[in-house]
Amino acid sequence: MFKSILSSKAYTLRKMILNSVFNSSTGHVATSLSCAEILTVLYMGGVLRYDASNAEWEERDRFLLSKGHAATGFYCTLAMAGFISDEIALNVSSKNSSVGVHLQSNIPGVEFTSGSLGQGLGLGCGVALAARMDRRNYLTFVLTGDGECNEGSIWEAALFAGHHKLNNLIWIIDRNYMQCSDFTENCLSLESLKEKITSFNFNVKICDGNNCNSILEALKDVRSRVSTSPLCIIAETVKGRGIPSVENDLFAHHYIPAKDKIKDIIENYFEPFI
Numbered sequence: 001m002f003k004s005i006l007s008s009k010a011y012t013l014r015k016m017i018l019n020s021v022f023n024s025s026t027g028h029v030a031t032s033l034s035c036a037e038i039l040t041v042l043y044m045g046g047v048l049r050y051d052a053s054n055a056e057w058e059e060r061d062r063f064l065l066s067k068g069h070a071a072t073g074f075y076c077t078l079a080m081a082g083f084i085s086d087e088i089a090l091n092v093s094s095k096n097s098s099v100g101v102h103l104q105s106n107i108p109g110v111e112f113t114s115g116s117l118g119q120g121l122g123l124g125c126g127v128a129l130a131a132r133m134d135r136r137n138y139l140t141f142v143l144t145g146d147g148e149c150n151e152g153s154i155w156e157a158a159l160f161a162g163h164h165k166l167n168n169l170i171w172i173i174d175r176n177y178m179q180c181s182d183f184t185e186n187c188l189s190l191e192s193l194k195e196k197i198t199s200f201n202f203n204v205k206i207c208d209g210n211n212c213n214s215i216l217e218a219l220k221d222v223r224s225r226v227s228t229s230p231l232c233i234i235a236e237t238v239k240g241r242g243i244p245s246v247e248n249d250l251f252a253h254h255y256i257p258a259k260d261k262i263k264d265i266i267e268n269y270f271e272p273f274i
Contacts (some may be wrong), residue, residue, distance in 0.1 A: 006212040009080065010040040011273040014242045015266055016076040016089060022262055024093045026101055030240035030252045031145065032073030034176045034210070038143065038235055039077040041215040047222065048141065052082035055108035061138050062111050062127050066120020067145040067174060068103040075099065075107070083109035118151025120144055121171060125161050128169040128230075139222065141170045147179025150188045155200070161230045162201030169230040170222060171202070174209060176239035180253050193234060202232045209235025242269055 013036050021027035042048045042063065051057040065074050072092045079089035084107060093101040102115030112123055124142035131138055148154060161169055175193070177184050184190055194204050203225075208214035218233050225231065240246035243265055246255055257265060 006040055006045050007037070008274050009044050010036045010212065011242065011270045013040055013073070013076055013080060015270045015274070016079070017073050018257060018262065018265060020072050020076060020090045020092050021256055022259070023091050024097065025256055026093050027072040027256070028069040028101070028253065029072075029255050029257070030246055030249070031067060031070045031174075033241050033243065033246070034237040034239045035070060035073060035143065035174045036241065037210050037212050037215060038172060038174065039073060041212050041219070042141065043077050043081045045212065045216055047219050049138065050081075052109070055083060059136070059138055062124075062140045064111050064120045064124050064127070064140070064142045065103055065114055066142055067117065067148060068114030069101070071099070071101060071103040071115075074103060074110075078107070078109040081109070117145070117148035118153040121154050121157040122160075124169055124171070125157050125166060128161070128166040129164060131168055132166070139168050139170060141172065143172045143174060145179070146173055146175045146177065146184050146190060147187070149173065149190055150179075158197065158200040158202065165201075165228040166230045167225060167228050171230065171232045173232065173234050174237055175234050176237045178239045178248065178250065182250060197232045201229050203227050203229045204232045204234065206234045206236065209237035210241050244269065
């Protein structure tokens with residue numbers, strides 16, 4: 001029952017994302033849709049430790065969205081989790097909005113500003129190392145895209161994490177096989193991704209990133225692992241998941257639905273799952 005509730009929440013999140021980008025006529029729908037289940041499980045599946053009424057709670061787990069162009073999806077998640085109002089989330093980057101199209105750290109629940117790709121994992125390493133030095137028990141989660149794994153800074157951070165045995169670091173890769181201009185394997189092949197990351201002294205798991213059950217299974221022992229290695233979850237997803245005409249479409253990176261399509265998409269593709 002709990003897992004089916006999470007799946008329903010993921011589609012409620014998709015509905016919110018769609019309404020937000022329609023209200024502002026900007027945003028990155030496809031990349032927000034691909035990680036809807038990941039964000040839902042983290043924030044509504046009992047994985048992350050946080051207090052929405054006290055966003056700066058010292059014992060909170062830290063979550064860093066490195067793929068900052070998925071800000072609309074994250075703001076909508078924060079609204080569903082109680083950090084911010086629906087009004088903020090439903091008007092991202094609109095004329096009178098307090099937030100832009102990329103992620104901003106002045107919003108409760110956001111640890112770092114992001115949007116320039118390849119930086120989140122390095123920041124996460126610093127946060128995880130600080131927790132160890134301060135003898136704190138919080139975990140650090142970093143969500144990156146797979147396209148940003150083209151960045152050398154990602155691999156420098158992975159080398160650092162493995163060397164320092166940051167077993168309080170959880171790196172999640174939204175593996176949708178697409179980036180802004182092409183499929184990842186055409187731009188700069190990442191495969192075999194699991195073997196590459198394992199060679200950097202990570203424990204690596206692969207899951208279906210658009211299935212809440214699969215994500216929960218991959219994260220079930222995240223607080224009780226005995227390994228000294230950091231953990232990487234390769235979450236296999238579909239970019240644009242939930243809208244058939246947008247799924248795996250290279251031209252949908254900046255897709256904004258037309259007004260006459262909104263109702264049809266929500267009624268036919270989202271609400272049956274809610």
